[in-house]
Amino acid sequence: MQTPPEFSIRNTLEPGDLGQVAALHGKVYAEEQAFGLGFEAYVMESLLEFYRAYDPNKDRVWVVESAGKMVGFVLLMHRPANRAQLRYFILAKEFRGQGIGSRLMEEWMDFYKARAYSAAYLYTTAGLDAAASLYERMGFRKISEMKSRNYGVPLLEQYYEFVESE
Structure with missing residues (x-):
């Protein structure tokens, strides 16, 4: 079995992070899903939205790094009505x-629950089966699907909501 690469996770935003998140999405989605440059631009625009609304008491980032390079990312963004959005995983x-x-x-x-969203x-x-699983x-739970041609390819966009277990 191959030894997993070393990595660390931090929860702070640092200069250069937003650009790296957009670049990582642009590269991965172009290679794996044939998304065009418009997808990277969309990520850049929406990261700016996150940055402008960023509140460290309500929002959190998880930056995965290895050998000084960003190799993963996810964030929790606060939304109206005490809702949270999972983005950029x-x-x-x-x-x-x-x-x-x-x-x-x-x-x-854990952060979602600790903040009582x-x-x-x-x-x-x-098509992102591992992530969906x-x-x-x-x-x-998947709530809805919608066909689109965003980012230059035919897509089936999906909307999921968290369902609290009884």
Whole structure:
């Protein structure tokens, strides 16, 4: 069995992080999903929205680094009506399948619960089966789907909500 690469996770935003998140998304989604440059631009615009609304008491980032380079990311963004949005969940290919994504989701859920949010949601696209499986294991359920041609390719966009277990 291959030794997993060393990595660390931090919860602070530092100069250069927002650009690295956009670049990582642009690279991974171009290679794996054939998304065009418009997807990276969308990520950049929405990261700016996050930055402008950032409140360290309500929002949190998880930056995964290895050898001084960002290799993964996810964030919790506060939304109106005491809701939280999960955004930008990504791991470079060589870091998948080693439990890092599960750890990030568990930490995300812990922060969500500690801040007493009343609901959570996320948007994704069909075909990201490992991520969808992880979301479902954490209690998210697919609510709706919509066909689109965003980012230069035919997509099935999906909307998930967190469903509190009884």
